[in-house]
Amino acid sequence: MPSTDALVDHSPPYPDGLPSPRTPLRHRRHGIFDIAFEERNSDPTLGISHLILGWLRGTRGNVPYARRLCAEIFSLAPWPLLTYLACNIWLSVSSALNLFFLSRLLNVLEDSLSTPGIQPEMFQIIAEMWLSFALISVGVDRVFTQSRDRIRSHLRAHFIPKLIDEQPLLFPISGSFDSEVPGWNFVHHLTRKMRICLTLLSQVVVLLYAISHKQSPEKELLMTFCIVHPILRWLAPSNGIGSEGYVFWTDSAPYKRLKALYGLAFSPQYRGDLTLDGVTSGLGTEYRKTSGNLGIVTDSEPYPWVGGLLRSWYWDFLINLTLDLPLAVYALTLPSRMSASSVTSMALLQQATNTLAISIGEYGMDPSSLSELFAQAKWLYDGISYESTTINGHMPYPTDKSKKSGMSISFRNVCLEYPGSISPALDRVSFDVSAGQLVLVVGANGSGKSSMLKLLARLFDPTMGEILIDGNAVDTYNVEQLRRTMVFLSQSPVIYPGTVRDNICIGLPHAHRPGKGSAPLDGACRKGGCTDFVTKLPNGYDTQLAPTFSFENDFCDGTYGIVSERLRQELQTRRGRRVDISGGQKQRLAAARTFMRMTDDTRLVVVDEATSSLDPVAERDLLAEFRASRNGRTMIFVTHRFHHLAREADQIICMREGTVVERGTHDELINLDGEYSKLYDAQS
Numbered sequence: 201m202p203s204t205d206a207l208v209d210h211s212p213p214y215p216d217g218l219p220s221p222r223t224p225l226r227h228r229r230h231g232i233f234d235i236a237f238e239e240r241n242s243d244p245t246l247g248i249s250h251l252i253l254g255w256l257r258g259t260r261g262n263v264p265y266a267r268r269l270c271a272e273i274f275s276l277a278p279w280p281l282l283t284y285l286a287c288n289i290w291l292s293v294s295s296a297l298n299l300f301f302l303s304r305l306l307n308v309l310e311d312s313l314s315t316p317g318i319q320p321e322m323f324q325i326i327a328e329m330w331l332s333f334a335l336i337s338v339g340v341d342r343v344f345t346q347s348r349d350r351i352r353s354h355l356r357a358h359f360i361p362k363l364i365d366e367q368p369l370l371f372p373i374s375g376s377f378d379s380e381v382p383g384w385n386f387v388h389h390l391t392r393k394m395r396i397c398l399t400l401l402s403q404v405v406v407l408l409y410a411i412s413h414k415q416s417p418e419k420e421l422l423m424t425f426c427i428v429h430p431i432l433r434w435l436a437p438s439n440g441i442g443s444e445g446y447v448f449w450t451d452s453a454p455y456k457r458l459k460a461l462y463g464l465a466f467s468p469q470y471r472g473d474l475t476l477d478g479v480t481s482g483l484g485t486e487y488r489k490t491s492g493n494l495g496i497v498t499d500s501e502p503y504p505w506v507g508g509l510l511r512s513w514y515w516d517f518l519i520n521l522t523l524d525l526p527l528a529v530y531a532l533t534l535p536s537r538m539s540a541s542s543v544t545s546m547a548l549l550q551q552a553t554n555t556l557a558i559s560i561g562e563y564g565m566d567p568s569s570l571s572e573l574f575a576q577a578k579w580l581y582d583g584i585s586y587e588s589t590t591i592n593g594h595m596p597y598p599t600d601k602s603k604k605s606g607m608s609i610s611f612r613n614v615c616l617e618y619p620g621s622i623s624p625a626l627d628r629v630s631f632d633v634s635a636g637q638l639v640l641v642v643g644a645n646g647s648g649k650s651s652m653l654k655l656l657a658r659l660f661d662p663t664m665g666e667i668l669i670d671g672n673a674v675d676t677y678n679v680e681q682l683r684r685t686m687v688f689l690s691q692s693p694v695i696y697p698g699t700v701r702d703n704i705c706i707g708l709p710h711a712h713r714p715g716k717g718s719a720p721l722d723g724a725c726r727k728g729g730c731t732d733f734v735t736k737l738p739n740g741y742d743t744q745l746a747p748t749f750s751f752e753n754d755f756c757d758g759t760y761g762i763v764s765e766r767l768r769q770e771l772q773t774r775r776g777r778r779v780d781i782s783g784g785q786k787q788r789l790a791a792a793r794t795f796m797r798m799t800d801d802t803r804l805v806v807v808d809e810a811t812s813s814l815d816p817v818a819e820r821d822l823l824a825e826f827r828a829s830r831n832g833r834t835m836i837f838v839t840h841r842f843h844h845l846a847r848e849a850d851q852i853i854c855m856r857e858g859t860v861v862e863r864g865t866h867d868e869l870i871n872l873d874g875e876y877s878k879l880y881d882a883q884s
């Protein structure tokens with residue numbers, strides 16, 4: 201298998217520290233959806249001790265990372281962090297405090313009912329405290345947001361550059377961080393856990409306090425009934441699905457088709473092509489027909505809050521029943537003792553029980569376990585200290601900087617198999633390219649031309665065989681230095697989010713970045729054939745080609761609520777206009793980028809089918825510019841339209857199905873009447 205970081209997903213298959221699932225998967229059906237989940241702890245005799253032991257075993261290894269992250273965050277932003285924690289503590293206990301004041305107020309009310317006209321100062325104190333409490337809550341809310349944003353800014357500024365500096369193209373970021381601000385998820389969920397626990401604790405204390413201060417004989421009974429609901433809610437067994445997470449999918453063809461039709465009808469990106477493809481009507485009819493095929497089914501996605509998914513119906517029934525138990529018992533069994541005061545007390549107790557139930561529900565919904573959070577801390581430090589698995593040699597390249605020459609390349613029985621593919625992309629490929637040669641690589645689609653060239657830049661390593669550069673195995677050289685001497689213009693050039701200037705100068709060290717209107721930038725632009733269209737852009741080199749940021753996501757597209765047309769236009773002007781450029785212009789811009797990167801150290805230039813969108817004149821001019829910049833460098837062209845390069849090439853490598861079938865000059869190959877002559881004739 202090719203040993204390459206770009207190919208191999210290094211993110212842990214299962215979060216470090218979590219027990220690796222050994223039990224078989226269980227499946228359930230929910231409407232048109234299939235659900236799969238892992239059943240943990242199927243042996244009931246192992247019980248809770250097994251769970252705790254498993255948790256400890258899984259988490260222990262990551263505790264040092266979590267501790268290190270906590271310490272690092274504290275040293276980065278001590279005051280914002282302390283403020284954030286203090287706010288969290290306040291917000292945790294505020295609902296309990298609220299209840300406490302309410303209970304005190306009701307007690308005073310009760311007392312004043314039995315002894316009219318007393319305790320006006322008590323009323324005043326409670327009212328003042330209540331008001332201050334409300335005011336403090338407003339303040340805390342704002343300070344909470346500010347401290348949160350400060351911590352996030354510190355984390356972003358601290359961790360992202362560290363992660364980016366460590367071989368950004370190779371580190372498998374996706375799957376390891378679920379936040380744009382590394383470390384934030386850890387802080388957020390850890391404090392959330394603390395908050396939920398504190399909330400629960402304070403609410404239980406207030407509830408017990410409220411009950412214990414009642415001077416009624418049924419106190420114990422009440423206390424029991426108030427606690428039954430939360431306890432039941434906590435302990436009610438789930439049917440296995442909710443305990444660790446689950447995946448769901450559907451095989452329903454009509455449902456998938458409905459989704460696709462919806463996407464076609466409402467996604468602006470398809471509009472133009474749909475019209476060109478003649479799909480201007482009939483989508484509605486198709487939708488109606490498919491909808492009929494699907495029928496009336498349960499198609500709400502099986503999220504945990506969907507009724508009946510997590511617990512059996514009788515547990516849900518019991519939980520609901522116990523919610524109103526205190527009031528029901530009070531009303532049914534003790535009617536003789538009911539008074540106005542006991543009704544208000546009951547209302548209070550009921551509210552306390554409900555709040556507690558909500559908090560417990562929130563605890564149950566908290567998706568991240570501590571072990572996952574600790575594993576996230578480990579991922580972060582793994583990312584920072586990430587070392588590429590690509591073998592990095594110690595030999596500098598070029599070995600002799602003063603000698604300006606091209607790169608000599610040899611492939612010896614090179615094979616490449618992409619992970620998961622059924623046939624090799626390259627099968628025992630061998631050839632030699634001398635320094636300074638102009639080489640043409642030709643062959644049908646999928647014959648392995650691009651794969652072969654990517655091996656030179658060590659985007660992948662061969663599965664078998666050997667590649668030599670200037671007579672030495674490619675992995676004896678320092679990868680970075682080797683790559684710096686190669687310039688690639690690829691088949692589908694990417695336009696990066698940024699300005700025209702950013703796009704041409706990307707990859708240049710900051711010190712070498714040209715200023716406004718500098719000669720190297722103008723030169724690269726001219727050689728790439730983009731001077732004309734760039735000068736016509738609204739801001740020339742500084743035209744933004746794609747937005748550098750976007751807040752368009754599932755929740756928000758820069759608007760909130762129902763906005764007027766005037767507001768939309770305001771947003772449009774403020775957001776800045778995105779300039780779209782054509783496919784050919786993109787190729788020209790990418791070519792300019794390639795010329796910009798050519799320096800005295802460049803030993804190899806690879807142009808991989810990079811002129812497919814250019815008009816014939818632009819293609820001819822661009823290839824002429826490349827040839828003019830040869831200057832002793834080795835140059836490899838991959839192209840399907842090669843007749844005007846064929847005679848000039850020192851060597852033509854002709855490929856078919858991952859192997860080199862013919863190799864030589866044009867004159868040698870054309871008379872063979874083989875693959876090459878077939879391809880050549882097809883162009884004429």
Ligand SMILES: Nc1ncnc2c1ncn2[C@@H]1O[C@H](COP(=O)(O)OP(=O)(O)OP(=O)(O)O)[C@@H](O)[C@H]1O
Pocket residue numbers: 618619621624625643644645646647648649650651652691809
């Ligand atoms: N990243 C990849 N993962 C898996 N398979 C790949 C990958 N890239 C290429 N392939 C497969 O490898 C084979 C060779 O592809 P390659 O792109 O090298 O051919 P090509 O000669 O450059 O084709 P074209 O002329 O269409 O550009 C193809 O079968 C392709 O499907």
